[in-house]
Structure formats: C-alpha cells, structure tokens
Amino acid sequence: MRPARALIDLDALRHNYHIAHQRHGGRVFAVVKANAYGHGAVACAQALSPDADGYAVAFLEEAIALRNSGIRRPILLLEGVFSPDELLEAIHHGFWPAVHHPDQIKMIERTDLPAPIHIWLKINSGMNRAGFPPADVQRVWRQLMTCGKVEECGFMSHFARADEPGCDATAQQIRIFDEATKGLSGARSLANSAAILGWPDAHRNWARAGIMLYGADPMPGEDNSLLPVMTLESRVIAVRNIAAGEPVGYGARFVAARPTRVGLVAMGYADGYPRSAPDGTPVAVDNKPTALIGRVSMDMLTIDLTDIPEAGIDSVVELWGRQVSVNKVAQAAGTIAYELLCNVKRVSFVWSKSNNRLSH
Numbered sequence: 001m002r003p004a005r006a007l008i009d010l011d012a013l014r015h016n017y018h019i020a021h022q023r024h025g026g027r028v029f030a031v032v033k034a035n036a037y038g039h040g041a042v043a044c045a046q047a048l049s050p051d052a053d054g055y056a057v058a059f060l061e062e063a064i065a066l067r068n069s070g071i072r073r074p075i076l077l078l079e080g081v082f083s084p085d086e087l088l089e090a091i092h093h094g095f096w097p098a099v100h101h102p103d104q105i106k107m108i109e110r111t112d113l114p115a116p117i118h119i120w121l122k123i124n125s126g127m128n129r130a131g132f133p134p135a136d137v138q139r140v141w142r143q144l145m146t147c148g149k150v151e152e153c154g155f156m157s158h159f160a161r162a163d164e165p166g167c168d169a170t171a172q173q174i175r176i177f178d179e180a181t182k183g184l185s186g187a188r189s190l191a192n193s194a195a196i197l198g199w200p201d202a203h204r205n206w207a208r209a210g211i212m213l214y215g216a217d218p219m220p221g222e223d224n225s226l227l228p229v230m231t232l233e234s235r236v237i238a239v240r241n242i243a244a245g246e247p248v249g250y251g252a253r254f255v256a257a258r259p260t261r262v263g264l265v266a267m268g269y270a271d272g273y274p275r276s277a278p279d280g281t282p283v284a285v286d287n288k289p290t291a292l293i294g295r296v297s298m299d300m301l302t303i304d305l306t307d308i309p310e311a312g313i314d315s316v317v318e319l320w321g322r323q324v325s326v327n328k329v330a331q332a333a334g335t336i337a338y339e340l341l342c343n344v345k346r347v348s349f350v351w352s353k354s355n356n357r358l359s360h
C-alpha cells in the first residue's frame with residue numbers, strides 16, 4: 001500500500017477540547033464541520049463524546065452523519081437550513097439551526113412544525129458576512145418568540161479579527177453584540193478559537209471551538225499547550241544524486257547549488273499537500289529537519305536528503321505534525337492551517353487513541 005497516511009491522535013483532540021473548556025468556562029461546541037477540518041467528523045465527534053457539550057457543523061447533512069453515528073448531544077447548524085424540508089428534518093433530529101437571514105424566519109413562520117424549534121439568532125456585529133443588523137435584533141427576536149414556533153432562541157455572532165491580539169475591531173464587535181441583545185433572555189455564543197484563547201471579554205454561555213481542537217494555534221507564537229492532532233506522513237520511495245546546476249521537477253524551479261541527494265516522497269497536491277509550497281518549506285525525515293525542493297507534483301514531491309546521509313528508501317517523512325508545525329507549512333505556502341487540514345484526502349487515515357504522552 002502507498003505509504004501516504006494521516007495519523008489522527010484522538011487523545012490530543014480530547015486534550016485540546018479540555019483546554020478550550022478550561023480557558024473559556026461555560027459550555028463549548030466542538031466545531032466538526034468540513035469533516036472535522038479534515039480529521040474525520042464521526043471519529044472525532046465520537047472521541048469527544050461524552051465530554052463535548054455540543055457540536056457545530058455547517059449544514060444539515062453534516063449533522064445527520066453525526067446523529068447516525070450515535071451522537072446525542074446538541075448539534076448547531078452554523079449556516080442554518082436551506083428549505084422547509086430541512087427545517088422539518090432539523091426538528092426531527094433535534095438540531096439547533098442558526099437563523100441569520102429574514103428568509104429563514106419566513107420559513108419558520110410558514111412551515112407547519114410538529115414541535116417548536118431551538119434556534120440561534122445570528123447577529124452581524126461587524127464582520128458583514130452573515131447575520132441580522134444589530135438594530136433589527138430586538139424586533140426580530142420578538143417576532144420569533146411570538147410566532148409560537150420557537151422554543152428557545154440563543155444569540156450568536158462571529159469575529160473577523162479575533163486572532164489579532166488587542167485589535168479594537170473585536171472589542172467593538174463585543175460591544176455591538178451586547179448592546180443589540182440587551183435585556184433579551186437567551187444563551188450567548190461569541191468566541192471562536194482565537195477568542196477563547198485571546199479574548200476573555202468574549203466568553204459567554206457557549207464557545208465554538210474549531211481550529212484549536214485540532215492543535216493548530218490561531219495565534220502562532222503563543223504557548224497555549226495545544227497538541228497537533230494530525231500527522232501527515234509518507235515515505236521516501238526513491239533517492240538520486242544530482243550535480244550542482246541540475247534541476248529538479250516541473251518547471252525546473254529548483255536548481256541544485258551543490259551536489260544534492262534528492263529524496264522522492266509519495267505525497268502530492270492530490271493528497272492535499274499545497275502545490276504553492278516553495279523550496280525550503282520544512283519537512284522532517286526520520287525525525288530530522290530538512291526541506292522541500294522542487295515543485296510539488298500531483299502524487300509526489302521531492303526533498304533534500306544531502307545532509308541526512310543515513311536517510312534513504314523507506315525513511316519516514318513528516319509533512320506536518322508534531323515536528324513540523326502545520327502553521328509553518330501554511331505560512332510558507334501562503335495560506336492558513338485551516339485550509340491545509342481541510343484539504344487532506346486520498347491518503348490512508350489512521351485514528352488512534354493509544355498515546356502514552358498523555359495521561360487522562
């Protein structure tokens with residue numbers, strides 16, 4: 001079998017969830033949308049059960065997959081529902097849809113519901129992406145609470161810049177949210193990972209922890225004791241020596257400045273490793289640091305083994321994980337850890353609970 005693998009450390013995931021809990025207080029939705037940021041939604045949700053207070057996904061189908069796997073805790077639908085049929089499904093499964101747009105309110109009013117629904121009213125506190133204008137919140141809330149179809153209504157909002165410590169835009173979003181919801185009863189949810197770690201003022205009844213669960217710190221450089229959950233690894237499948245001046249790979253992007261020992265690795269952009277990664281992007285071979293050289297291909301990439309003479313065919317190559325920070329790879333490739341993690345595919349996934357580094 002091709003040696004490209006994503007090793008998922010479920011104990012690290014649980015450890016990170018506990019950190020979210022400790023830092024935030026209150027309850028914490030484990031955000032497992034997009035297949036748990038590429039880590040496997042069902043495996044991750046089950047590993048967090050029964051500790052997780054609730055889960056959050058983007059849409060109905062993601063939530064149904066969790067219910068079908070035995071997850072019984074509340075599941076928040078961050079984008080809400082897209083049709084009356086979905087509204088009925090959401091009620092049937094006990095999901096909590098976000099309501100961020102007037103059309104979704106009309107849907108609730110016009111659909112014959114078998115039971116009242118638990119919703120989260122989403123407020124646009126400044127990101128200008130989704131949510132009701134702050135000035136409409138009191139009216140919309142009254143409309144929802146008097147239509148006879150809403151059993152509970154929480155209030156949520158999302159930050160645009162919580163990963164920028166001290167940023168006034170975030171302080172202002174908090175003020176706008178509090179002002180808009182003043183005097184209204186219902187649970188509040190403001191904090192994403194960055195706000196859990198960096199904005200105590202944003203801590204309310206529920207947090208929504210995503211990226212931090214997977215061990216990628218949204219504010220790299222701080223020590224928040226998060227543990228990487230995914231190790232993306234493969235092996236060296238060929239080695240060749242080239243002379244100074246010789247090129248490697250498509251477009252001859254890399255040209256050897258010295259006699260170079262090139263390792264070929266079974267991992268490419270079709271597996272989710274970013275094609276935009278430049279020469280010099282960190283990798284680890286048999287636990288020693290070295291670098292990508294040459295353009296990433298669909299199925300393969302090339303690395304510099306010149307200074308690791310003991311490495312050869314079958315040497316284990318870590319693309320990211322405990323030794324190579326996914327944040328560093330993302331930064332080199334001009335993107336964010338979220339995107340790299342979400343994109344992992346085609347490799348073999350191995351979920352493991354046995355990890356003796358941790359004591360739970």
Ligand SMILES: *Cc1c(COP(=O)(O)O)cnc(C)c1O
Pocket residue numbers: 031033078158191192193194208209210211212218
């Ligand atoms: C994805 C998402 C989150 C999780 O954000 P992280 O930065 O990954 O913690 C929280 N809230 C909403 C509305 C989201 O869409």
